Amino acid sequence: MNLQIEIILLVFSVLFFISILSRKASSKFGVPALLLFLTVGMLCGSDGLGIEFENFHIANSIGTISLCIILFSGGLDTKTSEIRPIVAQGVVLATLGVFLTAIITGVIIWWFLGETMASAGIGLLTSLLLASTMASTDSASVFSILRSKNLQLKNNLRPMLELESGSNDPMAYVLVITFIDIIKLSAAPNYWTVGGILILQLLIGAALGFVLAKLAVKIINHIKIGNVSLYPILNFTFCIFIFSLTYFANGNGFLAVYIAGLVIGNSKFVNKRSSLNFFDGLAWLSQLIMFLTLGLLVNPHELVPIIIPGLIISFLMIFVSRPLTVFFCLLPFRKMSFRDKSFVSWVGLRGAVPIIFAIYPLVENVPNARLIFNIVFFCTLISLIVQGTSLPLIARWLKLVETPKKIKNLENFDVDFSNDIKSVITEIEITDNILQNGNKLLNMSLPENTLVVMVKRDDKYFVPTGKTSLKAKDKILIITDNHDALIETYKNLGVENV
Numbered sequence: 001m002n003l004q005i006e007i008i009l010l011v012f013s014v015l016f017f018i019s020i021l022s023r024k025a026s027s028k029f030g031v032p033a034l035l036l037f038l039t040v041g042m043l044c045g046s047d048g049l050g051i052e053f054e055n056f057h058i059a060n061s062i063g064t065i066s067l068c069i070i071l072f073s074g075g076l077d078t079k080t081s082e083i084r085p086i087v088a089q090g091v092v093l094a095t096l097g098v099f100l101t102a103i104i105t106g107v108i109i110w111w112f113l114g115e116t117m118a119s120a121g122i123g124l125l126t127s128l129l130l131a132s133t134m135a136s137t138d139s140a141s142v143f144s145i146l147r148s149k150n151l152q153l154k155n156n157l158r159p160m161l162e163l164e165s166g167s168n169d170p171m172a173y174v175l176v177i178t179f180i181d182i183i184k185l186s187a188a189p190n191y192w193t194v195g196g197i198l199i200l201q202l203l204i205g206a207a208l209g210f211v212l213a214k215l216a217v218k219i220i221n222h223i224k225i226g227n228v229s230l231y232p233i234l235n236f237t238f239c240i241f242i243f244s245l246t247y248f249a250n251g252n253g254f255l256a257v258y259i260a261g262l263v264i265g266n267s268k269f270v271n272k273r274s275s276l277n278f279f280d281g282l283a284w285l286s287q288l289i290m291f292l293t294l295g296l297l298v299n300p301h302e303l304v305p306i307i308i309p310g311l312i313i314s315f316l317m318i319f320v321s322r323p324l325t326v327f328f329c330l331l332p333f334r335k336m337s338f339r340d341k342s343f344v345s346w347v348g349l350r351g352a353v354p355i356i357f358a359i360y361p362l363v364e365n366v367p368n369a370r371l372i373f374n375i376v377f378f379c380t381l382i383s384l385i386v387q388g389t390s391l392p393l394i395a396r397w398l399k400l401v402e403t404p405k406k407i408k409n410l411e412n413f414d415v416d417f418s419n420d421i422k423s424v425i426t427e428i429e430i431t432d433n434i435l436q437n438g439n440k441l442l443n444m445s446l447p448e449n450t451l452v453v454m455v456k457r458d459d460k461y462f463v464p465t466g467k468t469s470l471k472a473k474d475k476i477l478i479i480t481d482n483h484d485a486l487i488e489t490y491k492n493l494g495v496e497n498v
Helices: 005-029 033-044 056-076 080-116 124-133 139-148 157-167 169-185 191-222 230-248 253-265 272-297 300-329 338-346 352-363 369-397 483-493
Strands: 424-429 450-457 460-462 475-480
Touching: 033 272, 033 369, 056 157, 056 230, 056 253, 056 272, 056 352, 080 124, 080 157, 080 169, 080 300, 124 169, 124 352, 124 369, 139 157, 157 169, 157 253, 157 338, 169 191, 169 253, 169 352, 191 230, 191 253, 230 253, 230 272, 272 352, 300 338, 300 369, 338 369, 352 369, 424 483, 450 483, 475 483
Parallel strands: none
Antiparallel strands: 424 475, 450 460, 450 475
């Protein structure tokens, strides 16, 4: 029976609303929002409310588009000044690390399933394919958990983890496609040829992502668009264009869009702030749609038979293959401490990407494809539950958390500055204590490099002068040079640093 578009829209709007509420609950209870998105999808699926969704081709397309947007957005938000000191570590983890994780995990799965699920007929190649789908850390999970938890990590760990997760999907993608082709051919491949193709795809993706991003910045800065709201759409157009063109050039589109986002995000272009805010919201929407869709795909009753092997595989990946890979790959980087490497080992988060990659065998009708999908889905749930919920705790336990410099978020002034402007803005509510030396603005003890640029009184806004009389409960918008000047301002006014 064909559903009316109005019913479909109603269902999706309700699912979106529930998922957004789950995002709020995740902040309160420390549960990753992405796990709750998946759970909402599962509860609304065939074993829950009865929404039937078994179209793996559509799910694959949704996942591909969503991942493209998430990677581009992640690149936009990453500062090259932050990743420059750790680019070597990130690249090694994103390439050699993914390869070693796939091989070590594949051998473990082959041995273990052969001992416990011999009836499944899982061979070494199928085990390597299964491991390859889970070999990369998930960019959506890493970006959202690290940023939503606002973890301030020492020793450049956060940019390194974000660089790894944003750039390691291409390697896993190539491994998955390669093993699918090998299994379908049922013949031993020329591994040198396979390796050459893999490297070529990565090089083409990196080169096109860089060149096309530079071209995009020039076009954005020189094209004259009457409506400024179209600039974020123009950036979105370049994102999709770069991904698609790289695909037809036989390069890796995922790597291309991440590098393109990195280049564009660190360039100066027209209406940059609106584009960054647009992609931040679009990335969250993409994650929401992607995780809801993947949750609808799974039939929870099919996960019951693989609970025991799924748990063992999950914990072997968390405590064996990921740590072995990380410590081996980071062996040349002796400045990194044991605690740093241990935390990097723990942030082997799985998420939507492994599930999307696990759809490929289903689309290609690879033997045991459904078993692969179910195991990957179950391992993703375990990763989000065990690793995702414990990241702040592990970081504090390893003493890798820095005390963040807190700034009161703007609630009464809808203004924002470009990241290129190094000034700091905040708002303060006037109290009787602040006015004890006089109610004139000039009576306030402000550092020389701090200005009050606007006042909100009730529902009215005005620009003050030194002779402006202030009243209790007025809100003032302050701009100052840096965090140190802001702290001095708080101290002079007797305001708590919140």
